[in-house]
Amino acid sequence: DAGVTQSPTHLIKTRGQQVTLRCSPKSGHDTVSWYQQALGQGPQFIFQYYEEEERQRGNFPDRFSGHQFPNYSSELNVNALLLGDSALYLCASSLGGLAGGQDTQYFGPGTRLTVL
């Protein structure tokens, strides 16, 4: 049973560039949530995708956008990168979206983004 996977593992970008991160959910899961974890901090919720739609969003600017594909995998896009975007980006998968179902979230290994 495959767990949550993410790619790439590490990424280095410069300010102003754009980046795309990818996530494949745990087998049987249909919901993907994205989190940003700065060094020494807890994960901060970015947004959640269910049925290919953004269903909930945290306090992140529009530079952060995403997509979910019919196979439930998801992408996180960040435009106009800032130094402060350097962090570990985690995705978590669960079942059932927001309207019930299981809300237990399982995390992927993360993508370490460094913005220079």
Add this chain to the structure above:
Amino acid sequence: GENVEQHPSTLSVQEGDSAVIKCTYSDSASNYFPWYKQELGKRPQLIIDIRSNVGEKKDQRIAVTLNKTAKHFSLHITETQPEDSAVYFCAAYGDPGTASKLTFGTGTRLQVTL
């Protein structure tokens, strides 16, 4: 929105002793409270969770208690071992019908010494 506070930020215990980490939350609609363990450079791993319809849950050396009236929940680790050393995060998840998202505490770095 939901706010989760976690204490202490660091905790050092001797092997075999117990460790307790406490969290408070602000949104009375929150109904699901997971705990995650994160080792250095690795993903957060779910170690135990509790839902609002129970007051306590135990899994071997790990237990979680929930007091909905006071809006706080705690993680208890007994007979600590060196491999328990990690950062532990509590989190709260709200009512699916409202602004539902997983809000994390700031983490507790647990060090188990020999």
